[in-house]
Amino acid sequence: MKNKSAQKIKxxxxxxxxxxxxxxxxxxxxxxxxxxxxxxxHPFRVLDDEKMQETxxxxxxxxxxxxxxxxxxxxxxxxxxxxxxxxRACELAGLxxxxxLIRDMDDDTATVIMVDTNIQREDILPSEKAFAYKMxxxxxxHQGSKxxxxxxxxxxxxAGESGRTVQRYIRLAELMQGLLEYVDLGKIAMVVGEKLSYxxxxxxxxxxxxxxxxxxxxxxxxxxxMKESSSAGKLTEGIIYSILVKKERVRLNVTLPEKxxxxxxxxxxxxxxxxxxxxxxxxxxxxxxRGEDIDAGTPV
Numbered sequence: 001m002k003n004k005s006a007q008k009i010k011x012x013x014x015x016x017x018x019x020x021x022x023x024x025x026x027x028x029x030x031x032x033x034x035x036x037x038x039x040x041x042h043p044f045r046v047l048d049d050e051k052m053q054e055t056x057x058x059x060x061x062x063x064x065x066x067x068x069x070x071x072x073x074x075x076x077x078x079x080x081x082x083x084x085x086x087x088r089a090c091e092l093a094g095l096x097x098x099x100x101l102i103r104d105m106d107d108d109t110a111t112v113i114m115v116d117t118n119i120q121r122e123d124i125l126p127s128e129k130a131f132a133y134k135m136x137x138x139x140x141x142h143q144g145s146k147x148x149x150x151x152x153x154x155x156x157x158x159a160g161e162s163g164r165t166v167q168r169y170i171r172l173a174e175l176m177q178g179l180l181e182y183v184d185l186g187k188i189a190m191v192v193g194e195k196l197s198y199x200x201x202x203x204x205x206x207x208x209x210x211x212x213x214x215x216x217x218x219x220x221x222x223x224x225x226m227k228e229s230s231s232a233g234k235l236t237e238g239i240i241y242s243i244l245v246k247k248e249r250v251r252l253n254v255t256l257p258e259k260x261x262x263x264x265x266x267x268x269x270x271x272x273x274x275x276x277x278x279x280x281x282x283x284x285x286x287x288x289x290r291g292e293d294i295d296a297g298t299p300v
Contacts, residue, residue, distance in 0.1 A: 028067045030097040035077040036070065036087055039110070043131035044118045046088050051123075055089040064090065067099040069117075071110055078102065081110045082117040108139040116158040125184045126193075129159075130172035137170060171197040176204045187217050195223035199230050206237040210244050218244060 046052075058065075068083020080087055083100070090098045105113070115136040119129070136155045145151040152163035152170075168190060172183060174197040182188040188196070196218065199207065207226070211217060218226065222243050229235035229243075265274055 026101050028099045029102055031070065031078055031100050031102075032097055033087070033090055033095065036098065037073060037077050037079050038084065039080055039114050041131070041135070042084060042114070043128050043135065044084065044121075044124070045128065046084050048088070048092070052085065052089060052092070055085060056092045059086075059089050059093045059095070064099050067101050069103060069113060070100045071103055071105050079110070081105070081114050084118075108143050111135050111139040119159045126169065126172055126190060127180045127184050129169045130175075130180070133166050134170045134173045137166070168194045174198075176201060176208065178208045179204055182211075182217065189220065192218055192220050192223045195220070195227045198227050199235070203230055203235050203240070206240050207244075210237075210241050214241070214245055216244050222246075 064086060066083075066086070068086055069081045070078035070083075071081055073079050078100070081103075083098075087098060115132045118124075119132060133155050137151055140151050140154055145154060148167075149163050152166040156163055156166040171194045172180060172190070175183065175193055179188065179193065179196060183190060183193040196204065196207065203226070207218070225243050226235060226240060229239055261274060261278075265277070269277075
């Protein structure tokens with residue numbers, strides 16, 4: 001295919017396409033796919049799944065309807081800021097070039113655009129959000145945003161999530177890979193993962209080993225216990241095992257229908273008298289049951 005990298009077409013700017021007011025139109029340039037490079041530490045998956053095949057089929061039929069956004073690299077070629085899935089679809093469709101908007105932008109601006117153009121997808125994993133939110137958070141802080149809470153709110157605006165939710169996701173980025181994968185799989189709840197993120201890497205490694213050995217995943221209560229022990233400098237591998245395998249007591253709530261209970265007692269019996277009889281009968285039953293277990297050789 002003839003190289004058309006110099007060919008340019010007038011198109012409404014990317015900002016217009018995404019609803020941002022602007023009076024400047026940008027030119028779309030066809031860039032050789034071989035000159036495209038992934039955004040550094042790009043946190044989002046690009047999968048060759050059914051949705052990717054739908055994009056490939058669309059590109060074969062209609063072409064690339066929305067250009068990607070790239071920025072020049074000092075070492076040559078272009079870094080893809082927005083459009084990684086379109087880039088992959090172009091490769092699978094057999095295209096040699098991809099239409100893009102070329103912009104000169106600093107790292108922080110590029111990071112914010114990269115995150116905001118991906119974060120609204122429906123199939124994003126917790127781990128993807130964790131690293132994406134962290135990247136955008138650091139970029140905004142570097143740009144001069146003030147206050148952790150305010151910055152977190154700004155990070156969540158594009159995805160419609162609260163600042164507190166953003167902070168929770170950012171904490172997940174402190175989890176070791178294995179534990180984070182369990183969060184992605186839904187075996188460890190997000191709120192549990194947030195608490196476990198305060199454990200040191202060594203402590204997380206102990207926990208990972210305990211999970212693999214016991215086949216048990218920590219509950220919210222257990223994660224809180226581990227976090228508190230870690231904060232106090234008292235968490236050991238043995239304590240992690242003891243916390244993880246300890247059975248939490250289940251509160252037993254039994255409700256006896258008053259009408260049925262009353263049928264066993266004379267009409268003049270008070271509630272206190274009824275309770276005394278019930279407890280007395282239960283004590284007798286317990287003693288009899290204990291004797292049966294001893295006769296049968298069952299440990300008591």
